[in-house]
Each structure stands twice: as structure tokens, then as C-alpha cells.
Amino acid sequence: xxxxxxxxxxxxxxxxxxxxxxxxxxxxxxxxxxxxxxxxxxxxxxxxxxxxxxxxxxxxxxxxxxxxxxxxxxxxxxxxxxxxxxxxxxxxxxxxxxxxxxxxxxxxxxxxxxxxxxxxxxxxxxxxxxxxxxxxxxxxxxxxxxxxxxxxxxxxxxxxxxxxxxxxxxxxxxxxxxxxxxxxxxxxxxxxxxxxxxxxxxxxxxxxxxxxxxxxxxxxxxxxxxxxxxxxxxxxxxxxxxxxxxxxxxxxxxxxxxxxxxxxxxxxxxxxxxxxxxxxxxxxxxxxxxxxxxxxxxxxxxxxxxxxxxxxxxxxxxxxxxxxxxxxxxxxxxxxxxxxxxx
DNA sequence: CAAATTTGACCTGC
DNA sequence: GCAGGTCAAATTTG
Numbered sequence: 001x002x003x004x005x006x007x008x009x010x011x012x013x014x015x016x017x018x019x020x021x022x023x024x025x026x027x028x029x030x031x032x033x034x035x036x037x038x039x040x041x042x043x044x045x046x047x048x049x050x051x052x053x054x055x056x057x058x059x060x061x062x063x064x065x066x067x068x069x070x071x072x073x074x075x076x077x078x079x080x081x082x083x084x085x086x087x088x089x090x091x092x093x094x095x096x097x098x099x100x101x102x103x104x105x106x107x108x109x110x111x112x113x114x115x116x117x118x119x120x121x122x123x124x125x126x127x128x129x130x131x132x133x134x135x136x137x138x139x140x141x142x143x144x145x146x147x148x149x150x151x152x153x154x155x156x157x158x159x160x161x162x163x164x165x166x167x168x169x170x171x172x173x174x175x176x177x178x179x180x181x182x183x184x185x186x187x188x189x190x191x192x193x194x195x196x197x198x199x200x201x202x203x204x205x206x207x208x209x210x211x212x213x214x215x216x217x218x219x220x221x222x223x224x225x226x227x228x229x230x231x232x233x234x235x236x237x238x239x240x241x242x243x244x245x246x247x248x249x250x251x252x253x254x255x256x257x258x259x260x261x262x263x264x265x266x267x268x269x270x271x272x273x274x275x276x277x278x279x280x281x282x283x284x285x286x287x288x289x290x291x292x293x294x295x296x297x298x299x300x301x302x303x304x305x306x307x308x309x310x311x312x313x314x315x316x317x318x319x320x321x322x323x324x325x326x327x328x329x330x331x332x333x334x335x336x337x338x339x340x341x342x343x
Numbered sequence: 344c345a346a347a348t349t350t351g352a353c354c355t356g357c
Numbered sequence: 358g359c360a361g362g363t364c365a366a367a368t369t370t371g
Contacts (some may be wrong), residue, residue, distance in 0.1 A: 133348060135363060148362070152347090164362090 110178045112168070129183060131163065143169045151185055159185035 130152035138145045144167035151159040161183040168174040 132346090134365090136349075137361065137363095140360065146361085150363095162362095 107182055108178065108180045110176060113175045113177055114171070115173050115175065129161070139166065142166065144172075151183060153185035157185035159183050161185075 131149035132152045132154075133147055133149050135148040136145050137148070146164055146166040148162065148164055150162045151157075153159045161179070161181045163180065164178040166176045166178075168176055
């Protein structure tokens with residue numbers, strides 16, 4: 001059956017292939033005028049991202065990408081680990097979609113963030129979001145208590161993203177951060193108006209990365225919630241993400257800020273003032289606020305759950321893996337019109 | 344004084 | 358019953 005979805009699927013792959021070719025052309029053009037190691041590095045990553053995207057969409061025709069590069073920064077993501085049990089739950093629960101399991105299907109992923117002892121033993125730095133601590137618990141068998149944070153804008157913007165922070169027993173400079181749910185708030189409005197100056201080389205790199213950003217934008221699922229905002233003003237992934245696919249194989253994601261050349265994309269400099277217990281996080285995305293009950297009784301609306309899950313494909317690496325493109329999983333009323341889904 | 348944090352109590356799932 | 362997660366009143370902070 002050649003469904004419209006299959007057609008769009010092939011279109012996405014075709015666009016990715018074309019994008020990769022154009023990136024190569026751009027790279028050869030730039031290198032002919034001003035060869036640069038940074039450009040080589042960035043091009044490798046751009047191509048790697050394309051390959052990974054293609055791999056995800058069409059695993060039979062592509063080989064696994066190389067591993068990601070490490071980062072040299074005061075705060076570095078040691079790794080991002082999607083917890084296989086969460087993924088397994090997500091897939092297993094598809095058939096039995098009750099409220100309890102829906103909650104489990106919230107995109108969840110874990111990162112380990114290492115901080116420099118001199119500037120971060122109190123906690124890793126800002127991840128670009130505003131979090132409010134709402135609890136702390138001593139965990140059985142853990143030396144350090146676990147802290148619970150939720151988005152500051154939960155009430156204002158109905159944003160249900162939460163995170164748990166726990167210092168590693170083995171290495172006190174490592175914090176294990178578990179993110180649950182994705183931000184539906186718009187915190188980009190807190191970004192500084194004037195970005196720091198950017199060198200010409202960085203501008204060139206940014207131009208290339210903009211192509212990727214557009215690609216990411218074109219791949220986003222149009223949730224059409226009434227909020228027509230497009231790509232966020234700032235947009236980044238943690239330096240290295242390792243995601244597991246449906247077979248629990250890890251897929252390594254290197255990003256555009258990994259070598260520090262594209263710091264302008266990092267939420268670290270765009271972020272509002274936040275507590276010291278903030279870290280890297282997936283990029284924010286922009287969703288409409290949903291009316292709905294809140295509070296103690298775990299009664300967030302079904303819509304919010306659906307949005308949290310599916311909209312996360314735009315910004316949450318795990319979210320995207322959590323919910324493969326499968327029409328059966330999507331809201332039947334999902335506005336999958338071609339003009340909205342593809343640019 | 345408003346916002347953020349702390350912390351004991353309460354709720355939920357296993 | 359226990360452990361983890363969350364609430365909400367009290368307290369602290371800016």
C-alpha cells in the first residue's frame with residue numbers, strides 16, 4: 001500500500017539526501033576559498049547528522065555513523081542515555097493506552113553531566129530553562145539526595161517538564177539528570193536581545209548549520225496547536241547524545257556546538273538566570289499552552305500528553321526515538337497536511 | 344513583598 | 358509496607 005505517509009516518508013529521505021549533497025557542495029566551495037580545519041570538522045558533523053537522520057528513517061540503506069566527538073567545556077555531557085526500560089515501555093504500552101501508561105510514555109532521558117570542581121560542585125550550570133525545585137528525597141542506597149525540579153512556568157504556560165538531579169556516588173563531580181517530559185513553555189523570550197559578536201568564520205559555520213536547522217524545522221511534526229511559532233530562536237542539542245534505537249542499540253549524535261565553534265547556539269548564553277542546578281537540556285520548543293487541570297491528582301489532559309510525546313520529536317532526542325513515525329500512534333485528527341509538515 | 348527553596352506529610356505503584 | 362515522587366506550608370532570599 002503506497003499511503004500518503006509513505007510518500008511523505010520518501011520525500012523526507014529525498015530531502016535529506018539533497019541536503020547532504022548541498023552541504024557537500026557548500027563545503028567544497030568554502031574549502032576552495034579558505035580551507036579550514038574547523039570547517040572540515042563541522043562538515044563531518046553535518047554529514048554525520050544527515051547520515052544518522054537517514055539511518056533512522058531508512059536503516060536498511062545506511063551504515064551506522066561514526067561516534068561523536070567529545071567536548072571540552074567546563075560542563076560537559078558525559079553521555080546522554082535513554083533508558084531502555086522507558087523506550088520498551090513506550091512501545092509495549094501502545095496497545096494499552098490507559099492514563100497510567102500514558103504518563104510513563106512521557107519522553108524520558110538521562111544525562112550525566114560532569115562539572116569542574118572549582119566552579120560547579122554545588123551543581124552544574126544553567127541549561128537554558130528555568131526550573132523550580134519542588135522536592136528532595138534521600139534515595140535508598142544513594143549517598144546523595146535526589147532533587148526534583150519542574151519548569152518554573154508550569155502554571156503560567158502549562159509546561160510539565162520536570163527533571164531529577166542526583167549526584168553520582170562514584171564521582172561527586174558527575175550529576176545524573178533525568179529529564180521527564182518536554183518543555184511546552186516558551187522561554188526563548190528571555191534570551192538576550194543582543195547576541196555576542198560572532199567572527200566571520202563562525203558566521204560561515206552558522207550559515208551551514210542554519211541549513212541543518214531548517215532541515216530540522218522541515219522535519220518537525222506540525223502539531224498545529226494554535227500556536228504558529230516555528231523554530232525557536234535558539235536551538236541546540238547536548239554535545240553528545242547517545243540514543244538507543246528500538247533494538248537498544250546506541251546511536252551517537254554529535255551536534256553543532258560540540259567543538260565550541262557555535263557557542264552562539266548554546267542555551268548557556270541565551271538562558272535566563274536560573275538556579276545552579278541546571279544543566280544541558282534538549283532545545284526548547286514552542287507549543288501552545290493547553291488548558292487543563294493541574295496538580296496533585298495527575299490529571300493533566302490527554303492532549304497535553306499527546307503533545308508532550310509527539311511534539312518532542314522536534315527537540316527531544318529521546319522523544320523522537322520514543323515515538324517513531326507511525327500513523328497508528330498519531331492522533332487521528334492530527335493535521336498531517338503536506339504543506340504544514342514539509343516546507 | 345514576591346519568588347524560590349526547604350522539608351515534613353501525603354500519595355502512588357510495586 | 359516500602360520507596361519514590363509530589364504537594365504545600367513554612368522559611369529564606371533577593
